[in-house]
Amino acid sequence: MxxxxxxxxxxxxxxxxxxxxxxxxxxxxxxxxxxxxxxxxxxxxxxxxxxxxxxxxxxxxxxxxxxxxxxxxxxxxxxxxxxxxxxxxxxxxxxxxxxxxxxxxxxxxxxxxxxxxxxxxxxxxxxxxxxxxxxxxxxxxxxxxxWRAHPNGAYALERLHLIDASADTYARLGALAPGFELAFHTRDAFDAQFAPLAEHVVQRAPRYAAITVRTPQWREIGERAAAAALPTVTQPGRTLVALPRFDTLLEFVR
CATH class of the missing domain: 3.10.180.10 (2,3-Dihydroxybiphenyl 1,2-Dioxygenase, domain 1)
Structure with a gap:
């Protein structure tokens, strides 16, 4: 695997x-x-x-x-x-x-x-x-x-989100080991799932677009992001942070 x-x-x-x-x-x-x-x-x-x-x-x-x-x-x-x-x-x-x-x-x-x-x-x-x-x-x-201890409590990368990439194509590599996933979206589905911050991800495809990070401090991440002047929104079960300078979204979950 x-x-x-x-x-x-x-x-x-x-x-x-x-x-x-x-x-x-x-x-x-x-x-x-x-x-x-x-x-x-x-x-x-x-x-x-x-x-x-x-x-x-x-x-x-x-x-x-x-x-x-x-x-x-x-x-x-x-x-x-x-x-x-x-x-x-x-x-x-x-x-x-x-x-x-x-x-x-x-x-x-x-x-x-x-x-x-x-x-x-x-x-x-x-x-x-x-x-x-x-x-x-x-x-x-x-x-x-x-180097493993992070003040924000982050402890794992859970998911990479792709836009307009074929899951069948990636399946040629083999099955993924448990604990990490690839999530495949159309652009419309990505925009809906990551609203209202998806606008900070440039319209090009196919592409890698967002990374999901696990931390018990997922709510507090929003305060850190706001202090850094980064677009952020906290929603039920997650906090989203946009990195406009680097054309990427971060999703923080428990």
């Missing part, structure tokens, strides 16, 4: 602003990391998965093309793997085009280098965003207790 490793929000050249917004919302962010591929990131770590804010150096000196050419906001869906070569072969057998396993790293001072091997689907095969698979060679440098 497919186990979530992380979701990705593309901040492009605006990672400083994204860092500030997520900290204001009460998340603990890892120190900024610098990949050998040229990108930079912060991670919001939960027990066995995380939300990654990925971007590029603001000075423009290093360009990772797949980041620069991808849209702002929720953009990446990444599954955990243990055997990159077997994953590459199984994707090929399913008729999907993927890149061969690639290993890269980022320093985690003073602990060492966090190392990863990834297999990436070629663009355009699964509509909505980038899909890839990640093996953690040094998980102890990512899933650290100090």
């Amino acid at each position: 497919l186990k979530l490793d992380h979701l990705v929000i593309n901040t492009r050249f605006d990672t400083d602003a994204a860092q500030g917004l997520f900290e204001q919302l009460g998340f603990t962010l890892t120190p900024r990391g610098y990949h050998t591929l040229g990108s930079l990131n912060h991670a919001i770590v939960f027990d066995d998965h995380y939300l990654e804010l990925i971007g590029l150096p603001a000075d423009g000196k290093t360009i990772r093309e797949e980041i620069a050419s991808s849209p702002l906001g929720a953009d990446g869906l990444v599954f955990r793997i243990d055997d990159p070569d077997a994953t590459f072969a199984s994707l090929r057998d399913a008729g999907l085009e993927a890149t061969p396993p690639q290993t890269f790293s980022r320093p985690v001072p003073p602990l060492g280098d966090a190392r990863f091997t990834t297999v990436r689907l070629a663009p355009g095969q699964l509509p909505g965003g980038r899909v890839y698979f990640c093996q953690h060679l040094t998980p102890e440098l990512v899933f650290r207790d100090a």
Whole structure:
């Protein structure tokens, strides 16, 4: 079964602003990391998965093309793997085009280098965003207790919401492990479910559009969002927060 490793929000050249917004919302962010591929990131770590804010150096000196050419906001869906070569072969057998396993790293001072091997689907095969698979060679440098505690009580990513993407197409990857779901919407259905904040999600399709986060403090998130001047609404059972600068909605539930 497919186990979530992380979701990705593309901040492009605006990672400083994204860092500030997520900290204001009460998340603990890892120190900024610098990949050998040229990108930079912060991670919001939960027990066995995380939300990654990925971007590029603001000075423009290093360009990772797949980041620069991808849209702002929720953009990446990444599954955990243990055997990159077997994953590459199984994707090929399913008729999907993927890149061969690639290993890269980022320093985690003073602990060492966090190392990863990834297999990436070629663009355009699964509509909505980038899909890839990640093996953690040094998980102890990512899933650290100090980074798992969030002032807003968040403890898991529950759902990624897609607009005008085919569930049947994603089913080619296999079944998802319990605890994380993909929710498929038409644009009209998404607008109805996420009213009145859906207007902050740009009209383009197919796309990733919203992320559901679990926290017992889901009501209090609205106060944090308002203090950060972010559009927010609290409804029965959930609080919605729009990130207009990053074309993404966050849904907080218990």
